[in-house]
Amino acid sequence: MSKIAKNISVLRALKKLSQNQLADELDISRSRLGSYEEGRAEPPYDLLIKIADHFHIAIDALVRGDLAKTDPESLLEIGKNRILFPVIVDRQNQDMVEVVPAKAVAGYLTGYADPEFMEDLPIMNLPFKIVGKHRAFSIKGDSMPPLKDGTFVVGKYVESLSEVKEGQTYIVLTKEDGVVYKRLYREDKKSTDIFQFHSDNPVYSPYAVKSENIIEIWSFVCSLNIGEFKPQDLNLESMIRFLQSFRVEMGK
Numbered sequence: 001m002s003k004i005a006k007n008i009s010v011l012r013a014l015k016k017l018s019q020n021q022l023a024d025e026l027d028i029s030r031s032r033l034g035s036y037e038e039g040r041a042e043p044p045y046d047l048l049i050k051i052a053d054h055f056h057i058a059i060d061a062l063v064r065g066d067l068a069k070t071d072p073e074s075l076l077e078i079g080k081n082r083i084l085f086p087v088i089v090d091r092q093n094q095d096m097v098e099v100v101p102a103k104a105v106a107g108y109l110t111g112y113a114d115p116e117f118m119e120d121l122p123i124m125n126l127p128f129k130i131v132g133k134h135r136a137f138s139i140k141g142d143s144m145p146p147l148k149d150g151t152f153v154v155g156k157y158v159e160s161l162s163e164v165k166e167g168q169t170y171i172v173l174t175k176e177d178g179v180v181y182k183r184l185y186r187e188d189k190k191s192t193d194i195f196q197f198h199s200d201n202p203v204y205s206p207y208a209v210k211s212e213n214i215i216e217i218w219s220f221v222c223s224l225n226i227g228e229f230k231p232q233d234l235n236l237e238s239m240i241r242f243l244q245s246f247r248v249e250m251g252k
Contacts, residue, residue: 002039003065004042004043005037005038007061007062007067007068008033008051009037010068011055011067019033026050026051065114096123096124097123097126097134097136098123099122099123099135100137101122102140105179106178108137108178108179109178109179112173112215112216126154126222130221132157134156134157135154135157135171136152136153136224137152137153137155137179137181138152139153143182143199143200144169144181144182144183144201145200145201147181151223152223153171153223154221154223155218155221156219157216157217157218158170158217158219161192161211161217164186164192164195166186167183167184167185168220169183169184169219170182170183170217171220172184172197172217172218173215173216173217174209174214180197181220183197183198184196184197185198187208193210194209194211195211195214197209
C-alpha cells in the first residue's frame, strides 16, 4: 500500500469520518475514494491539493510522510496550513533532540516533514530539563560571531510568528535559503508579515523575508562549538565524544 493510501485512511480515521462522508466532502464517489485508500489507484494532483486543503496539511506530508507513525498532536499549525512535524521519543516517552549535521542541513528543506529523514538523524538528550520541542542544527559560515562555522545551535520550536521577540536570534527554515541562523526584527512593529534578518557580522547586509516564506522557526537555547576540530575530525564519532564531554547523551 502506498503512503498516500495509508495517509488518507489515517486522516479520515482521525476525523472520525466514514468513507461516504469524506467522499461527499471531497465531491467524489465512495468507490473512487475506496480505490485510493486500498492503493488500487492514486489521486490526481488536483485532488491531492483538495485533500491536503481539506485536512489542512502540507502536500509533502500527505505524499511522503507516514502519518500512522506520527502523533496527531505533532501536526502543528503554521498559518492556514499544518505541517507534518515528526517527533522522536525514547523508551520513557521523553522527547529527544534530533541533530541536523552539516551534511544533512542541505536536505532539511525537503526532508523536514519526512519521518524517515528524521529517523536517520542522530539524536541526543540535553543535560538539563527541556520543555517543548527542541532540535540542533549545524550552522554554516561566519555571519554570527562568536559562533564559528560548524557550531551546533540548539533551538526550541516556535509555534507562532507572533511569539518572535525583537532582536533575538533564531534558526529559521525558509523556502529560498533553507536553514539560516539570524537575529530577527519586524519590519513593521505591529505586523508579522515581513521580518528583517540581521547578521551580527557587519560584513553581511540585512535582508527581508516574508512570513509566507518561513517554514519553521526555532528560538536559540544554547550552542555547542566544535570550531576547534580539524575538518578531518568532524565526523559523527568525534561529535559524540565532544557532546559527551558536555555531559550530553547522544543516540543513534
